């Protein structure tokens with residue numbers, strides 16, 4: 270149904286109502302007025318007829334000419350048309366016409382009953398005079414006396430009533446329409462205001478003025494309900510916005526990548542972590558970003574049976590733990606959460622390797638100690654002195670080795686636990702520190718006279734932990750002594766600061782490191798030549814400790830080496 274304006278609906282209805290009411294009222298009034306006039310006319314005619322009957326004498330009836338004249342005179346006096354009709358229906362006297370010209374009247378509606386003795390009346394069109402007449406017939410002797418009155422007066426009265434009614438109708442119509450216009454105007458404007466306000470509220474604009482200014486109670490109530498609705502709407506929107514912001518903040522701060530898919534597997538949202546990891550394009554299919562069969566299987570099975578799926582996938586050599594969840598009540602929306610566990614997996618592998626390596630490293634000296642000590646015990650003092658001395662020396666050497674490994678492991682573990690707080694760092698002059706390290710290394714390697722040259726800026730100092738830096742120099746100088754002939758030179762050069770860092774290099778002319786091993790020598794327990802390292806008392810942890818010490822100083826250690834020509838280890842300290 271097409272909605273219509275209030276005016277268009279009300280105006281025709283009211284006009285129709287007023288017209289029908291007035292027409293009905295007019296009809297009833299006209300009808301009752303007419304009946305009333307006719308009845309009172311008949312009453313007058315009856316009274317006149319009685320008087321006329323009494324005034325006509327027997328003699329007058331004997332003389333037709335005189336009778337005609339008398340009838341005419343009476344008619345003039347009473348304004349009635351008077352007709353005398355004999356028992357055969359023949360007109361014997363007539364006030365308005367010549368009786369000889371008049372036809373038989375015995376069968377007239379009012380005459381017939383009167384001839385039978387009953388007075389009667391009728392209203393009908395008169396052919397004789399040419400308009401509606403009201404007739405009254407009264408038995409008179411053997412005949413009938415009939416009086417007649419033209420209805421023209423009645424018609425005039427009715428016309429006047431009709432005229433008045435029409436005038437009243439028009440006035441009432443004008444008043445009704447004006448009143449209606451006023452009422453509609455009072456309703457229409459506030460209603461239009463309310464409609465406008467609702468539209469603004471629907472567009473989430475709550476700045477509209479609150480009052481309609483209407484004095485109508487119903488409009489006022491409607492306006493109040495609208496305000497209440499707007500208030501509640503505002504509260505709900507605020508709450509939804511807050512929840513959305515909270516959710517957004519959580520998503521933004523998550524280190525896990527989160528992607529939301531619609532039921533057609535298109536990406537409809539991705540948090541910053543997901544943007545960084547996969548650079549997805551919104552509205553695109555998930556396969557344009559991640560096309561692993563395992564993920565597709567998880568997505569498909571989650572979409573089918575609403576269960577949360579988890580699993581691991583590999584994408585561009587990163588390992589992700591993925592969970593796919595179907596959002597309840599969301600027409601098949603899926604939330605994909607990716608947790609990058611590559612580092613975790615790597616650390617786990619490192620941990621496993623480390624435990625295996627430590628066990629392996631400890632096993633050799635312990636087996637040796639166990640074997641020789643058992644031999645000595647089983648011999649029960651029956652071993653010759655030279656042999657038992659050799660056995661005890663081996664046991665001692667292996668014990669030292671165990672101690673060296675454990676010391677290095679403890680150093681590494683301590684290094685991992687020390688926080689990198691620079692407030693613990695102090696300026697450290699390097700030359701005295703290197704000289705101390707040299708003394709210790711000569712002692713350890715039993716190369717008491719080994720030559721070592723320090724060159725460059727001898728006043729150089731760095732900010733750091735002096736004890737740890739000395740440990741780094743000990744490890745590098747000891748390696749340089751161990752993996753070179755004692756006759757070859759070792760140089761430590763302190764280069765001037767350049768490009769924001771200070772570099773100290775320990776160079777030897779020793780055996781060098783093969784290119785295939787050079788990247789791995791900083792790993793724990795990695796040794797190029799295991800046998801050589803072991804005979805030199807190496808643990809395979811020295812360079813790993815150096816690397817950690819440099820990390821503690823936000824620096825790094827680098828190596829260049831050529832097999833058979835020597836190696837160069839440089840410590841880079843940031844300024």
Ligand code: ADP
Nearest residue numbers: 748749752790796797802807808809810811812
């Ligand atoms: P180790 O206790 O065996 O010396 P490191 O971690 O100090 O362990 O060194 C790892 C390996 O790197 C050594 O086993 C050795 O093969 C090699 N290496 C270290 N320094 C040198 C060097 N100056 N010259 C040649 N090889 C070296």
